[in-house]
Amino acid sequence: MRKSCQHPRHEGQELSSLTGRLRREARKVTGPRAAILEILRHHPHPLTIKEVFEELPKSGCDLATVYRAMQMMEKLGMVKRFDFGDGAARFELMNEGDNGHHHHLICTRCAQVVRIEECFPAEIERQIASKNGYQAVTHRLEFFGICPDCQK
Amino acid sequence: MRKSCQHPRHEGQELSSLTGRLRREARKVTGPRAAILEILRHHPHPLTIKEVFEELPKSGCDLATVYRAMQMMEKLGMVKRFDFGDGAARFELMNEGDNGHHHHLICTRCAQVVRIEECFPAEIERQIASKNGYQAVTHRLEFFGICPDCQK
């Protein structure tokens, strides 16, 4: 469905930097893991486990392996989990050091995704937190609408 | 776990107004439905299907019936679905005419929920929409933090 973008600007971090990160954390760089990282590296937007699984080279690996790799990398902070509210978790590669906090605008017709740089105003969030006595407040925010292609 | 609040201010709409709404839409007012509405009516916050199910009077009804009642009422616009990202949908009674758009602040330790009246700034949302050529843009937004009780 969604095609990989070959533009170098979208290839993200070097694979070697990613595998290095794994080894540094005493994780093994296996065939399946390298393949999964290659896929994430070439996709600028969050991917479903199933989408990753289906992009895997012939005789890739077991679905459970993709699930396990993804939760391991999430724990190491290498990928970030997003929830578009459709029942399937999505994952996006994170840059080292970056906390990955950002949002998306999703087409409700074709699922096209745009990365959004705007964020919920920090000042208002601070007010919400203090007014209710909550600490360490963050938010989960996604936008939904009809993309240009789907408007005709 | 979460207790029902008996304060009249929290009882919401009359049960008769709710059942009237059902009949008006050619839906039958059955025992299970009345019981489910009674539960929602007394809870000011979104409830899980399981939570509703467990509050049902002895020998309430089948779990599937709660699921079916809830999706029917969602279609009629009588309840609104919320997603706190923990894998279980939550539902809240909606006032007639109101579109129910609002947000929550959820304690990540005890799941206590506070209704939030603030919303994502409409002006910024409008910019996001036009900048990307999307139409009919809305958002899904929830806040997470540690509630006062859980801070000790």
Place this chain on the structure above:
DNA sequence: TTTAATATTGCAAACCATTTGCAGTTAGAC
């Protein structure tokens, strides 16, 4: 009040995303 049409229910099975146990297989430190 009885009837008849239709909506609703319980129950069990199906679904779908995700997790887990386990025995056999590797990566990579030494």
Place this chain on the structure above:
DNA sequence: GTCTAACTGCAAATGGTTTGCAATATTAAA
């Protein structure tokens, strides 16, 4: 090379949600 912890495939289990179907209940009509 050896050794061992980490990893894998596979199949079974999980948890939320949906569905098919035959039996039952509600309500509009008579």
